[in-house]
Amino acid sequence: xxxxxxxxxxxxxxxxxxxxxxxxxxxxxxxxxxxxxxxxxxxxxxxxxxxxxxxxxxxxxxxxxxxxxxxxxxxxxxxxxxxxxxxxxxxxxxxxxxxxxxxxxxxxxxxxxxxxxxxxxxxxxxxxxxxxxxxxxxxxxxxxxxxxxxxxxxxxxxxxxxxxxxxxxxxxxxxxxxxxxxxxxxxxxxxxxxxxxxxxxxxxxxxxxxxxxxxxxxxxxxxxxxxxxxxxxxxxxxxxxxxxxxxxxxxxxxxxxxxxxxxxxxxxxxxxxxxxxxxxxxxxxxxxxxxxxxxxxxxxxxxxxxxxxxxxxxxxxxxxxxxxxxxxxxxxxxxxxxxxxxxxxxxxxxxxxxxxxxxxxxxxxxxxxxxxxxxxxxxxxxxxxxxxxxxxxxxxxxxxxxxxxxxxxxxxxxxxxxxxxxxxxxxxxxxxxxxxxxxxxxxxxxxxxxxxxxxxxxxxxxxxxxxxxxxxxxxxxxxxxxxxxxxxxxxxxxxxxxxxxxxxxxxxxxxxxxxxxxxxxxxx
Amino acid sequence: xxxxxxxxxxxxxxxxxxxxxxxxxxxxxxxxxxxxxxxxxxxxxxxxxxxxxxxxxxxxxxxxxxxxxxxxxxxxxxxxxxxxxxxxxxxxxxxxxxxxxxxxxxxxxxxxxxxxxxxxxxxxxxxxxxxxxxxxxxxxxxxxxxxxxxxxxxxxxxxxxxxxxxxxxxxxxxxxxxxxxxxxxxxxxxxxxxxxxxxxxxxxxxxxxxxxxx
Numbered sequence: 092x093x094x095x096x097x098x099x100x101x102x103x104x105x106x107x108x109x110x111x112x113x114x115x116x117x118x119x120x121x122x123x124x125x126x127x128x129x130x131x132x133x134x135x136x137x138x139x140x141x142x143x144x145x146x147x148x149x150x151x152x153x154x155x156x157x158x159x160x161x162x163x164x165x166x167x168x169x170x171x172x173x174x175x176x177x178x179x180x181x182x183x184x185x186x187x188x189x190x191x192x193x194x195x196x197x198x199x200x201x202x203x204x205x206x207x208x209x210x211x212x213x214x215x216x217x218x219x220x221x222x223x224x225x226x227x228x229x230x231x232x233x234x235x236x237x238x239x240x241x242x243x244x245x246x247x248x249x250x251x252x253x254x255x256x257x258x259x260x261x262x263x264x265x266x267x268x269x270x271x272x273x274x275x276x277x278x279x280x281x282x283x284x285x286x287x288x289x290x291x292x293x294x295x296x297x298x299x300x301x302x303x304x305x306x307x308x309x310x311x312x313x314x315x316x317x318x319x320x321x322x323x324x325x326x327x328x329x330x331x332x333x334x335x336x337x338x339x340x341x342x343x344x345x346x347x348x349x350x351x352x353x354x355x356x357x358x359x360x361x362x363x364x365x366x367x368x369x370x371x372x373x374x375x376x377x378x379x380x381x382x383x384x385x386x387x388x389x390x391x392x393x394x395x396x397x398x399x400x401x402x403x404x405x406x407x408x409x410x411x412x413x414x415x416x417x418x419x420x421x422x423x424x425x426x427x428x429x430x431x432x433x434x435x436x437x438x439x440x441x442x443x444x445x446x447x448x449x450x451x452x453x454x455x456x457x458x459x460x461x462x463x464x465x466x467x468x469x470x471x472x473x474x475x476x477x478x479x480x481x482x483x484x485x486x487x488x489x490x491x492x493x494x495x496x497x498x499x500x501x502x503x504x505x506x507x508x509x510x511x512x513x514x515x516x517x518x519x520x521x522x523x524x525x526x527x528x529x530x531x532x533x534x535x536x537x538x539x540x541x542x543x544x545x546x547x548x549x550x551x552x553x554x555x556x557x558x559x560x561x562x563x564x565x566x567x568x569x570x571x572x573x574x575x576x577x578x579x580x581x582x583x584x585x586x587x588x589x590x591x592x593x594x595x596x597x598x599x600x601x602x603x604x605x606x607x608x609x610x611x612x613x614x615x
Numbered sequence: 616x617x618x619x620x621x622x623x624x625x626x627x628x629x630x631x632x633x634x635x636x637x638x639x640x641x642x643x644x645x646x647x648x649x650x651x652x653x654x655x656x657x658x659x660x661x662x663x664x665x666x667x668x669x670x671x672x673x674x675x676x677x678x679x680x681x682x683x684x685x686x687x688x689x690x691x692x693x694x695x696x697x698x699x700x701x702x703x704x705x706x707x708x709x710x711x712x713x714x715x716x717x718x719x720x721x722x723x724x725x726x727x728x729x730x731x732x733x734x735x736x737x738x739x740x741x742x743x744x745x746x747x748x749x750x751x752x753x754x755x756x757x758x759x760x761x762x763x764x765x766x767x768x769x770x771x772x773x774x775x776x777x778x779x780x781x782x783x784x785x786x787x788x789x790x791x792x793x794x795x796x797x798x799x800x801x802x803x804x805x806x807x808x809x810x811x812x813x814x815x816x817x818x819x820x821x822x823x824x825x826x827x828x829x
Contacts, residue, residue: 142638144639144641144642145635145636145790145791146643146791147778149638154698156698158700159699169697170697170699289800290793298636298793411789412797445777446777459746460672460673471787471788505702
């Protein structure tokens with residue numbers, strides 16, 4: 092099926108910057124609704140079967156490895172588990188864990204006393220979760236132990252590996268529920284894809300296309316619906332016209348700067364590149380950057396704390412087999428009792444590949460030399476429980492522009508993040524709880540990892556007040572009516588679950604809203 | 616080419632099986648064929664780096680060592696970043712150049728000779744002091760010794776090491792697995808194309824099994 096081509100000079104209805112969990116579903120649904128769409132990505136358009144090696148080091152080609160500066164009290168480690176650079180974005184190497192937000196989190200301020208309320212009702216979000224789960228044919232359990240009753244998942248749950256069964260036994264011992272993790276990888280043949288073969292290289296990219304990434308789901312459907320995707324196209328600046336509206340994007344491709352005219356621009360570059368592009372697009376009319384009258388672009392950066400407890404079993408576990416997190420416990424997302432902190436966390440079973448495991452041993456355990464070699468030899472006996480822990484939004488955690496420039500001459504991002512007392516209390520609680528869990532299953536040599544994060548969110552938050560948010564519930568900029576932001580940066584709170592399902596749900600909703608607004612003549 | 620825990624296991628024996636697709640074979644071949652001579656580091660830096668590699672990742676003597684220094688050199692030469700830089704560090708090449716010079720300056724300050732000529736114990740003591748952030752020679756400039764130690768020295772060397780088939784053999788990792796993947800996911804269950812772990816007294820039998828792993 093040939094891809095429809097658009098010319099730079101004819102304005103398209105939507106220029107979308109970024110093709111991951113935000114940009115890809117939006118491109119599909121907008122194209123299907125009849126809009127002309129061009130989507131840009133700085134990364135390459137990979138053909139997994141022909142071009143993906145079963146190899147951690149080689150597959151770093153999927154990560155955003157351009158320089159970014161990290162500071163604050165807890166400088167982030169970017170690149171692998173929080174940044175992608177490819178058609179399909181980070182979903183090409185995500186761990187596929189597809190969890191819904193707890194309903195109360197959409198009114199976190201009102202109901203739970205922290206963070207901010209979302210401008211979207213949870214029931215509406217849950218309908219969109221369903222749409223995404225169907226589109227990605229999520230494999231999950233028949234009964235999910237937490238939250239309101241939900242329909243069964245489209246595909247049956249995956250077999251839980253030894254690493255996941257260790258989590259199950261720990262949860263049983265602690266008296267809390269566990270579940271096979273709902274995952275975006277096929278548990279049975281799909282239309283054009285084979286089921287998962289449990290090779291375990293998921294976070295290095297799936298070479299068999301069982302993974303339901305944006306690259307294998309939304310994007311082929313978007314092309315069929317008439318959208319165009321341009322790979323290796325770095326958008327450096329959004330242009331603003333005399334009327335104060337955006338008029339298109341400057342992008343670098345095949346060695347030259349080009350300009351795509353557009354009636355609407357959607358920024359979907361995730362929580363670092365989105366604010367970077369908005370700030371880099373400052374001009375005399377918008378000296379503080381686009382969509383930034385609130386001053387909040389780049390602020391309220393959130394991550395997930397990603398601490399873990401590790402131990403050694405007598406049994407052979409061989410956690411390299413299967414998706415890394417096949418079992419999950421969301422108990423502390425849905426329970427508010429006995430907590431001395433705001434927010435929640437899920438914890439999951441683990442299966443790091445050798446280099447990632449070595450990085451954990453060197454970075455957090457401080458091992459090197461013979462001690463490292465000896466510890467690494469226990470690889471096939473390790474188990475671990477790792478959290479996806481909610482952090483609080485604070486304006487001092489932020490993305491700004493650094494003085495250094497990248498190969499395109501664009502200022503690079505400076506990413507500032509520090510834990511606060513609440514974040515630390517949550518982590519301490521999780522480590523205590525998970526340590527009890529590993530002790531209950533007779534793991535030996537238990538140790539806890541104190542310094543790790545995953546995922547990003549929050550640098551262009553949505554809200555219902557232009558003074559305290561960057562966009563409204565439709566992901567539309569308060570300041571510039573034809574500028575939209577649709578990715579993880581719009582989340583007002585990050586919750587205690589992996590964000591990809593929520594980002595895709597927001598993108599599906601945004602597309603429906605755009606179609607509705609257009610019908611009412613409010614797109615302009 | 617065999618570790619003690621998984622005797623006889625060589626992940627590369629699966630090279631022609633359905634566990635290794637063509638892109639994997641190409642990637643591993645390229646890694647194993649890496650130039651052994653430095654392209655970025657000068658002679659003295661190269662010697663210091665080799666000495667540091669031997670301490671950060673001591674390798675078994677019964678097999679050819681993984682060329683760790685060459686892999687670090689390749690990373691720095693090609694400026695292959697990690698996707699982030701702690702603001703306390705200069706860019707990759709400058710960090711390495713400064714860090715190795717500072718290590719040597721610290722060795723001169725403590726023992727009046729190059730890091731390369733120290734005993735293993737002296738080198739380890741110096742590396743421990745670096746890890747604890749106790750080294751303050753002016754050669755470090757603004758770069759904290761402990762940050763260089765964890766982000767560059769240990770990070771870059773161990774990442775190089777655990778990308779090598781020899782290291783996978785030592786820990787019993789299944790290695791590349793596409794498109795075959797795995798079938799047996801439960802505890803204490805191995806597919807016939809995975810390494811068998813040696814229990815005491817059974818090393819020879821296990822070694823025979825592992826030699827047949829395909």
